[in-house]
Amino acid sequence: MRSNLKLVVNNPHSKIEEKHFFEKDELKIILDLYAKMVSEGSWKDYGLSISSKQVGFSVFRNATENALYKICKNFKPKNKKHVCSK
Numbered sequence: 001m002r003s004n005l006k007l008v009v010n011n012p013h014s015k016i017e018e019k020h021f022f023e024k025d026e027l028k029i030i031l032d033l034y035a036k037m038v039s040e041g042s043w044k045d046y047g048l049s050i051s052s053k054q055v056g057f058s059v060f061r062n063a064t065e066n067a068l069y070k071i072c073k074n075f076k077p078k079n080k081k082h083v084c085s086k
Contacts, residue, residue: 020075021055030057030071043068052076 022030037043037059045063049056054074058067 020050020052022057022073026073034059 021027034043034046034057043059043061045060047058047060047067049058053076054072056070056072058070060067
């Protein structure tokens with residue numbers, strides 16, 4: 001069984017806008033990948049988590065399991081090695 005994979009995208013801008021979410025191009029890439037994996041039968045569900053510090057897109061094999069993958073975008077990274085919070 002594979003270990004969970006985490007992808008972190010740090011926001012390069014010093015000033016954070018009021019909108020705290022993925023940009024349109026980022027979300028398109030994520031949803032295209034999600035659609036491909038759903039059509040292959042690998043992924044079944046997803047979840048979004050949004051806070052003032054980050055937004056996360058988690059994918060699941062089943063709704064009752066832990067996330068297989070989590071893609072995070074950090075808005076206020078403390079350092080370059082900042083990881084997704086649970």
